[in-house]
Amino acid sequence: MYGNQATSTTPAPGARAAAALLCLALIGVETAWLVRDIHATGFHNTIWRWLQLDLIDPRSVPTTTSITDVVLLVVLVAALAAARRPSAGGAFAAAGLAAVLFRLPGVWIFTADWTRGFPERGRLLATSIAFVAGGLLLALAAFARVPANGAGAGAASGAGSGGGARAAANRPARGPAIAAGVLLVLLAAETVGWQIYFVHTYGGRGYPPHLYRHGLFGDPTTLGALLAPPFAWAGWATVLFAVVAAFAAFRGAPAARPLAMVLGLRVALVGVVALDLWHEEKLLFAGKRLPGTLQAQQWTAVLEIVLGVALIALAVPRANRGPFAGLPPLPPARNPRWGPPQPYDAPPAPPRQPQQPPQSRQPPSAPRFPPNPPAGGFGPPPPGYPPSGPASPPGYPPGGPRT
Template sequence: MAMNDAVPPTVPTAPASTARLVGAVVCGVLAALELAWMVKDFGDVGLHDTVWTWSGGMLPGQHHGLLATNHLDVVLLAVYVIACCTARKPVGPSTLLMAALLTLAFRTPTVWIFSTDWADGAPDHTRLLLTALAGVLGAIALLVIALTDRRLTGNAATAAPPRLGPAVTAGVLLAVYALVSLAWQLYYMHEYTADRYGPGSYWNMFIGKGPLNSLLAPPPFWTGWAIAVLCVVSAVLAFIRTPLARALGMALGATLIVIGAATLTLLATAHVPFAFHGVPTRMILEHVTILMEIAVGVVVLCLLAPGDRRPAMTGLPGLQPPAQAYGGWNPPAP
């Protein structure tokens, strides 16, 4: 029998390894940009006020000028660091794709906001626009790198997929949350009508012409739609158990936790009562949705977190499975 000396498809070739290194560099640059804006906010208003504003304990723009960053920038910074550190590992393509999708979701609106006339007077206008452009271009580069890596390795499943039960459960939870989020967006479309808030009020808050909670933050209604779409994508990936389902699902789980916790703190700061008696039905449903958001994030994060895998064959120490003991040849079945 002839021996096959070809490189296994799951081992990155030299071009694929180089592409992953470039991906790590791109993530490092994006992380440095995020960190630079955070340091600027620390210098402008202090570490305490910056972190307290991120968490929702201080209303944006009330006690100090509008910050450049918010809690979503903390999420992006963590995503870039993780993708940078894992780019050359088997999970590299998945984490690079995850970083690309989240960057496109949260940075794309910043490009058009600072390309319009209404944002001309914003502080650091040019630097904010360049940061957003760098994010979008970096995300496109990460997409190309990850897809190129999969083509060069010849195998899309470079990392272990999540187990069937946890993957399906996480997918169902993400799909349910996406439906709830879309239902709220449809409600807001009806609520923000010309009679109550003026013409085009929903559209203005979707494209960023309305109030923002930070200079780099995506518009609130855009964020709702973007997260809902990403949850649907992640749910589908979880149902078919691709390696990307783990990276994207965990990132979305952490994002839901951060957004939900910041919203709860913001409601408390604004003295909005967290009660279920004597308050409008809409407020009750909003509170329930926030609690659901946090709960879904925690459960999805736990379900998709990598855990110990049972070995394919157990036995006495030193014994090897037949595939290893015979150099890859398996004895015929009796």
């Protein structure tokens, strides 16, 4: 299941430049909406509304942005920063997928009849279309690839200029990748379970008709902010994002890291916002005052925070910690008898003849005997050794027993 590294590719230089310009343009659009909200409602009130610590009064100025806009801004900035790095392809794919999934509902919401009275409706529609089109182009840039350095023709030119950008992205380690894939599958299964529960619950008595459908495609009663995706759509978008990230993690694809980090960031922040909303309602961990399903929703928010932080931790690249980490690579061994190194499929080079010392006309004179013994003491014995007779200690053996 875990992929190999047979093919090493990287986004083409032109695709990198185009994707960087797209990220820069989308960052400008997102920043303009954030500044608009801060100018209209104040910095403190905007932050409090993002975190659901201040329930929105229908008579107040409508909020355009939400915590999803903050996530998109962070993701786009990270993709722009990674434009010249080996991980650029995965960063572009993650940013493009997030932009498409969380901005697509605005395309039909701001063309519906019930949004005709919305302020700045045309700009909201243009923003949604720009993010969807830009996200698709970012994903396309991630797939416009060329061989990385050392993986084919043109590696030498890539190494000469921008070698870091032309290097291949490192695959995640097998253990963290499998663990992240399991957590992503768990997150997708948990979200699917809650969506099925909402389908049955919101279709029953005590709820407006077609409430879940409105939560999926948008309605004035289901929009927390003008650019925020409807709650049911956001749930299914999270499921799709988790499935794609899990597939990449199980295959060991380099894109698994940015995909897991983007989803982990959003899931953790959404869990924090959910707990803030329960706290604002004075119902956070109220115990027996709440039905079991509402208690389960609160603990699910805690679980999502834990899963999000764990996904980010597993996706962070780690330096090589092997026993030889940090040491320079050894030079290739060259035996003079073998000749210079040859390509893999080249015919064997003829053996080189050992070099002979230059022949002089007169042979060298014989050294005086004895020559110096080589290291270790093994050589001809020195003159006078062994002696003519065995040397015995004085008085030994004794002439006879002493009395």
